[in-house]
Amino acid sequence: MKTKISLLFYLKKPKNYQKGPVPIYLRITVESKRAEFTTGRECEPSRWNAVAGRVTGIREAVKSLNSYLGNLEQQLLDAHASLVRDDVLITAETIKNKFLGVAPKQRLLMTVIADHNERMKALVGQEYAIGTFNRYKVLERHTVAFLKQNYNTSDIDISGIDFAFIADYEFYLRSVRKMGNNAVVKHMKMFRKIVNICLGNGWMSLDPYLNFKGKFKKADKAILTRAELDLMASKEFASDRLAQVRDTFLFCCFTGLAYSDIQKLEKSQIARGIDGEQWIFSQRTKTNVKSHIPLLPEALQIIDRYKDHPLCESRGIVLPVPSNQKMNDYLKEIAVLCGIDKVLTSHVARHTFATTITLQNGVPIESVSKMLGHTNIRTTQIYAKILDTKVSEDMQALKGRLSRRSGTEG
Numbered sequence: 001m002k003t004k005i006s007l008l009f010y011l012k013k014p015k016n017y018q019k020g021p022v023p024i025y026l027r028i029t030v031e032s033k034r035a036e037f038t039t040g041r042e043c044e045p046s047r048w049n050a051v052a053g054r055v056t057g058i059r060e061a062v063k064s065l066n067s068y069l070g071n072l073e074q075q076l077l078d079a080h081a082s083l084v085r086d087d088v089l090i091t092a093e094t095i096k097n098k099f100l101g102v103a104p105k106q107r108l109l110m111t112v113i114a115d116h117n118e119r120m121k122a123l124v125g126q127e128y129a130i131g132t133f134n135r136y137k138v139l140e141r142h143t144v145a146f147l148k149q150n151y152n153t154s155d156i157d158i159s160g161i162d163f164a165f166i167a168d169y170e171f172y173l174r175s176v177r178k179m180g181n182n183a184v185v186k187h188m189k190m191f192r193k194i195v196n197i198c199l200g201n202g203w204m205s206l207d208p209y210l211n212f213k214g215k216f217k218k219a220d221k222a223i224l225t226r227a228e229l230d231l232m233a234s235k236e237f238a239s240d241r242l243a244q245v246r247d248t249f250l251f252c253c254f255t256g257l258a259y260s261d262i263q264k265l266e267k268s269q270i271a272r273g274i275d276g277e278q279w280i281f282s283q284r285t286k287t288n289v290k291s292h293i294p295l296l297p298e299a300l301q302i303i304d305r306y307k308d309h310p311l312c313e314s315r316g317i318v319l320p321v322p323s324n325q326k327m328n329d330y331l332k333e334i335a336v337l338c339g340i341d342k343v344l345t346s347h348v349a350r351h352t353f354a355t356t357i358t359l360q361n362g363v364p365i366e367s368v369s370k371m372l373g374h375t376n377i378r379t380t381q382i383y384a385k386i387l388d389t390k391v392s393e394d395m396q397a398l399k400g401r402l403s404r405r406s407g408t409e410g
Contacts, residue, residue: 023039035095110156112197116193139190169188188212221348245327252346267318277295280292303318324346
């Protein structure tokens with residue numbers, strides 16, 4: 001693709017200029033962006049032809065100066081042609097550096113990622129959730145390991161990132177890291193953000209993702225049935241830690257709160273709602289979207305159970321919640337003790353709320369979406385599954401209506 005460049009010689013008067021010769025500058029313009037430098041020559045303003053970009057006159061000194069400027073112009077055009085041949089990104093700055101013999105600044109991939117992560121870390125709690133930051137730290141570690149295995153280096157210039165690099169990175173995640181399809185797609189989407197930073201700053205000339213496609217596969221999310229919830233709620237545990245994790249999990253099942261939201265839920269966020277009943281008034285950690293949730297009796301019972309817990313009293317929180325890693329470990333233990341043949345994680349509770357507790361009991365998906373704090377109802381559709389039992393109930397109701405209508409017409 002041809003890039004149009006413009007070269008302009010002009011006089012640049014210094015501050016507080018009164019009289020005398022003025023330095024001649026050369027300005028390079030590429031797609032409205034400029035770079036300039038001094039030619040090392042001067043000219044009296046009265047003898048300068050701004051239209052031609054040359055000195056007026058017929059004396060030998062004038063001819064010599066104009067010839068010098070002409071040579072500079074040709075050298076700049078030669079520098080541009082050389083960049084085109086080398087398939088280098090054409091900007092005003094790269095042409096200037098090529099002419100001046102300045103080597104392009106090396107941009108290293110891991111430096112760009114580290115800088116991105118430091119900026120993100122500074123905005124945790126404002127623009128980003130801690131979980132998002134942690135995922136980009138994982139990206140950083142995986143990228144270092146990939147470079148070591150495939151390139152035997154700890155870093156690489158971003159100019160070396162092409163389609164083959166992206167394809168190899170994806171293959172590495174699938175084959176070496178043993179990631180599932182959706183985890184790989186999410187990871188490559190995060191890496192694309194790093195690439196977009198490079199493209200946006202003009203550090204890369206071509207988008208390596210141009211012909212790369214990653215597609216999410218619909219995953220069958222685990223949910224608990226009402227019978228399984230009742231079984232878990234009635235189970236007696238010898239360990240307090242298991243009982244607390246069970247209660248936290250069930251609370252999420254009956255409220256739809258994510259782990260990050262239940263962990264920091266304060267007693268002050270529970271107040272009377274529009275119907276005079278107890279509601280949760282919170283703001284989602286992940287999206288900063290307000291989430292207002294009426295509390296079901298099961299959730300209120302759990303809150304009451306921990307109102308005098310020392311940790312809850314000292315911190316003003318609703319429940320004593322362990323780390324997400326510990327909670328998921330304990331949930332696996334709870335599943336075994338309860339005879340539930342499903343992989344339980346804190347996020348299963350959110351899916352259970354969307355399906356078993358709300359949608360399956362006739363709550364419209366629009367209301368479910370609002371309680372979950374989603375910004376798009378399509379996201380809610382991922383959480384809420386239409387079960388066969390619900391389809392059966394709806395069809396039985398339809399049969400009844402059709403039967404009554406038929407009887408009326410008869």
